[in-house]
Amino acid sequence: MNSIGVIGVGEIGRALVEGLCGGPGESPEVFLSPRGARTAAELAARFERVRVCADNQEVADRAEIVLVAVRRADRHEALRGLRVGEGKVVVNVMAGVGNDDLRTLLGTTAPLVRAIPLPTVRERASVTVTYPAHPVVDAFFDGLGGSLPVADEAAFNVFSALTGTLTTHYSYLATLTSWAAGRGVPGEDAERYVRGLFQGVGRSLGDESRSLGRLAADHETPKGNNERVRTTWFDDANARALGAVLDGLLADLG
Structure with a gap:
């Protein structure tokens, strides 16, 4: 895993970048969308291997793992026209947005994995629920505190509901x-x-x-x-x- 892209740099996007770049050893390259411009600029100033891209398409083109972290209500406007190559892995961290919905929106054949990262990923102390299991994505979250792959989307939604407390x-x-x-x-x-x-x-x-x-x-x-x-x-x-x-x-x- 050499490069990560984050589309939607809100609280979870920030926490993911801080977890990736604030630990020991060399961090991967991180490419940020210009959404959440102030946060993205602040992270790029703090961490040498973080870059702010011109648009979401540049993020998708440059990253091996593309994390989609925009708000559910903003997904159509934010992702309209985005093209994601089949060689990428897309991590869907939007609450309440299933992978079928996101695949239709992106029109991609790339692997899609849902995930529930919590703010404590910044301390690499968060167990992240994922569905479906994927070796690259599960290894990625193992480095941020642990991954918990679940058997189906119904189980994933139960964990998502728990997060609402x-x-x-x-x-x-x-x-x-x-x-x-x-x-x-x-x-x-x-x-x-x-x-x-x-x-x-x-x-x-x-x-x-x-x-x-x-x-x-x-x-x-x-x-x-x-x-x-x-x-x-x-x-x-x-x-x-x-x-x-x-x-x-x-x-x-x-």
């Missing part, structure tokens, strides 16, 4: 901070404590010898504070409501 987690932490601040705790102190509390939880997720259910049980004392909050707030009705929201999202993604 990310900002809810951040909002949950912000709500805890606001609750503490509303009861007299200085806001900066509350946020510092909540961040430290859940950073510790995040580190415990690295212990793959214990299931998520086991981790929850190990952090809970019978009739203790954690059990009280879990059983009175995150009760069966709450869990069913979350499941219903995810079912609705999954239906839209399919």
